[in-house]
Amino acid sequence: MSWTCCQSCCPGSQEQLLPIYRKHSVSLKPAELLWSTERDKPVKLRMSESGPGSEAPSTIHQMFQRTVDGHGDEPALRWKEDGKWITMTYKEYLLQCRSAAKSFLKLGLERYHGVGILGFNSPQWFIADIGCIMAGGLATGVYTTNTPEACQFVAHNCEANVLVVENHKQLVKILQVKDQLPHLKAIVQYKDELEQKLPNVYSWTEFMMLGEDVPEEELDALIKNQSPNECCTLIYTSGTTGNPKGVMLSHDNITWIANAVGTTTHLKMREEQLVSYLPLSHVAAQMNDIWISMRFAATTSFAQPDALKGSLVETLREVRPTSFLGVPRVWEKMQERMKELGSKSTALRRQVADRAKALGLQASYNEMNGTNVVPWGFSLANKLVFTKVRFALGLDRCKACYTGAAPITKDTLEYFMSLHIPLFEVYGMSESTGPHTMSCQDGFRITSCGKEVTGCKTKLDKPDADGNGEICFYGRHVLMGYLNMPEKTKEALDDEGWLHSGDLGKHDKDGFLFITGRIKEIIITAGGENIPPVPIEDSVKEEVAIISNAMLVGDKKKFLSMLLTLKCVMNDAGEPTDELTPLVVEFCRQHGVGATKVSEIVGNKEPAIYKAIQEGMERVNAKAPSNAQKVQKWSILPKDFSVPGGELGG
Known part of the structure; x- marks a missing residue:
């Protein structure tokens, strides 16, 4: 495949591309650089002269309007009220977004100012997000687990004029800090009735009626003035290592990658069914649930707020999605639940299931x-086991199951492969508008995150003798910059416009990308040996199924040590509890231990469990390429890592 790097390598190449823009009747605002940290400053697009990457730039509204023009009567959004599914068509969806846009204008939303959205997935979340963009604002998702102080930082940083919250619980957070938000003009609560009437606080019904007298022509003029190379959305990083960074994404970032992903995965107009449940403050959920769905006239059905506590499978059974994206913990929970059910089966059923899974893994x-050689007996196993499992999970018509946002263990990947449900890994960042590489049915390798999405490019910077180098991205999906952070932007984007991920990776002979660690995570022992921790940490989690997180330490030390956490139940806020997961409880039972809490194992240093972990550690050490890469000491921490706890990034 040949590439033409029009922007980064050729000075003045924006002018060379003007004929292409004119051919597509696209109006771009003049720009001097590939990057910007100012909310109202457009950027050059990384367009190719031909082939992938040369597609016509488009705004969010243009993409939405094309879908409505061709498929306006198709179902766009579905949600449950009083136990019944309600459907909104694409025509109705667009009208609702326009109404929201006019109401934002009535509330005084200024051009390039933020609208923060804080709450669980719902039609109102989507409508507020798109309505904000139509009105010329910057749509900004806020983590539902944020403290009031963290909400204040994001809202102040994006100069939010309006904050949209789900319920009273989230409203209280904002009320605690509203006096520290000089740009804030109004708050909208989209679920439940307001518990009390407060100045400039509106229910969703009140909000949607506010803009009725705003002329359609006023909104149309604002929409027409928007350009594909301008910022329309902010995705905030978790801020684990400092204040969150506002990732500025342009219209073109979003519309181009949405189309590219669909092209790569062969999505079909009007035929796709999705379930929305992952947090929309993350770029992965926004791309999957809102933008890719919109581009391909898919139907997005909303899960219940307690999806991750158990109701997700029920929603999957009702919707029967054609594709499904889960973070590793979602797949791990499914695995644990199925193993738990399997352990209660009769010996004969377990024997049949084990034989079927062996055939499934081989297939x-x-x-x-x-x-494509089908093992003898696979057809029977598929009929007796795999078809029933897929149906029970609601994945019976799922053409592709994806996993992303964090590393997943080989054990979990092979478990689902044994059920003939391959999980395709997706790799990307907020800074790359989501996906950069993907595995898919056309080609995948276990533990690899696949190949580039059509039109994206990868290079490995400063590779070592084994081919490991820093993974760098290039393409029209690369961010504009970090809002008001020029130094951080220069750290992420080099002079040629490549995005430096900070991840280490290498390609195999077939071009599949494998993540091998992070640059900043490299441990240099006292003996001077460079050790990437991720492979060792993953090996421990594969060998000892009850381990949730493993953290290797030993920089400048004589030997390596490891901090471990046990798999435990998470509460509604995503915080770890003291209660062990059913899988760990069963593991304990098999080792003659009756513990049901983390504290019971850690407090008593339960000998049988500690022995089992040590045996797993010894199996990992036996595979170490050198003594320096062996784990000499380990300890179990009293609670698991989490985003709210600050140990993990969001």
């Missing part, structure tokens, strides 16, 4: 390797 590996 999946054959497909992965391109041989």
